[in-house]
Amino acid sequence: MPIAIMWHRRDLRLHDNAALYYALKAGRPVLPLFIFDKDILDHLDDKRDRRVEFIYKYVLKLQDELQQMGSSLIVRYGRPLEVFQDLAKEYEITNVFTNYDYETYAKGRDAEVAAFLKTVGAGFHSYKDQTLFDRDEVLSGSGKPYTVFGPYSRNWLGKLADPFYLKSYPTEKYFDRLEKTQPLPMVTLTDMGFEGLGENFPKPTVDDALLKQYQKMRDYPAERGTSELGIHLRFGTISIRDLARQAQETSPTFLSELCWRDFYFQVLDHFPHVEQHAFRREYDNIKFLNRPEDIERWEQGMTGYPLVDAGMRQLNETGWMHNRVRMVVASFCIKHLLIDWRIGEAYFAKKLRDYDLAANNGGWQWAAGSGTDAAPYFRVFNPTAQAEKFDPKGEYIRRWVPEYNSLDYPAPIIDHAFARQRVVEMYKEGLKKED
Structure with a gap:
């Protein structure tokens, strides 16, 4: 039976997920996928790397949420191209949906996978999800990327006044379009040569009270004046749109930090030599x-x-x-x-x-x-x-x-x-x- 693949990377959540929304809306049954990428993990010297443990924790959570709805998550440890070559033999894949990644390695990886999918008649579709604005959505009057934060932030804030950019993707409306399947096998940290420390990670939420005090308290390291949400933004366990809406209502200073984040993403995207x-x-x-x-x-x-x-x-x-x-x-x-x-x-x-x-x-x-x-x-x-x-x-x-x-x-x-x-x-x- 033809299916679409939802390839999770830096978006380890089902809620307000752009690519998942478009995958479900497309009509074919959707089977989610996560790949523990050997080309990344094999270069990590610390086999107790906290990031790997964090990712693993949220992949398990994702798998559990999907299984509760009668679906599951394909989890593989390998090189992405080779994983897709194997999947193309197991499934009749019509399209792969994913969220855009801005790093040079990721762009090359995605181009390689997209080229292979084309040979088997499958499409590759990527969407903006980890930033509020994409590379060409906030440009100078001459159509060039900004290299100074001040004018970028003014343009960014002006565009953000349009509620369209903070609108959630209502994935929950279409969960019945997930592929129904028995629970699929899960790799372990040990399988990949890693071990967990039982780390207590920050929660993927921030209180309004902290945000209201953010400008006053953020510079004092002895105080808990920052959100510590960086890891959740990094791996997409929290929606950037949800967070920006919360910041709009409580903390212009925190919203400015999200603007800096978008600014540096567009710098990396436009000027990869950095x-x-x-x-x-x-x-x-x-x-x-x-x-x-x-x-x-x-x-x-x-x-x-x-x-x-x-x-x-x-x-x-x-x-x-x-x-x-x-x-x-x-x-x-x-x-x-x-x-x-x-x-x-x-x-x-x-x-x-x-x-x-x-x-x-x-x-x-x-x-x-x-x-x-x-x-x-x-x-x-x-x-x-x-x-x-x-x-x-x-x-x-x-x-x-x-x-x-x-x-x-x-x-x-x-x-x-x-x-x-x-x-x-x-x-x-x-x-x-x-x-």
Whole structure:
């Protein structure tokens, strides 16, 4: 019997899911699919990676919800092209529906799968779901992508005033069109060479009370002033449209953060070179020192600057770091220690449970001065002043650096005033070499 496949990736939910809605509306019975991608997982050194455990937890949830409706979820561990080649032998596939992914690897993967599906007479359809606006929906008056956040945000907010963009996709109306099947087999973490830690992940909701206090409390790492929804947005266990509607009603500041997220996605989509290079190409001429001993002390949280060390230890222990502290540790890595932003970004990519290429890359290039609308290179965060301002009682620092103010705590790895002068001179020299 002909069926359509709903390929879940960064959208591990049934509610308000664009591709699932269009798949169900198309008329053919729909059988959902999730692939644990070997081309991604086999490159993860940490076999207790929190992200894999999170994905697995929500794939199980998805499977359970589908089975309660008499359907199921195809779950495979393999390379996507090979999985679809196998599925084409098992099922009469008419179309594959999925939500668009903006990363370079994902674009190549999807093109490869779409090309194969064409050879067997099946269509491939992708939809906007993980952002509020797609690459060409918020453009300048001349039809070009924005590279400065201010005018982008004004246009973005203006468009968002139209309720159309926040309208939910009523998938629930069409669940009777899911393919009816017996429960399908499920791979285990062990099958894939991973193990779980029994991690307690943040819930996929945020209280209105927190959002109303967000502007006031978001910069204080000792307080619970942020939503910690990054991992849910990363893997689509929460609807970006639901969250934006909630923010519209409670917190313009939080809504602005969602705008930054869209901004960095469209930068990555329009300018894919940012994955490996500075957005502003002249910044590739900067010669960083990249001393292994400095990299190690930064990674381990042993720099002698307590706010930096607290942030890195929080990251290493929990897979998460407060956003204000992320800015401080990134600036310190690049501008105090002269470590290439790509090294810092790669460490975050390895450790952050909510790692998202677009946002992570955008944040690191902002700190380096090399990105779109970035901080000027001569802006150097003073980590001591940042600690005094945003952790005035030292509660966050004491939580993660209990030996602070004892003989066991290391002396500062570098003097702030010296580091600031050195990095400004280094940037000036590097930028002289612009081709």
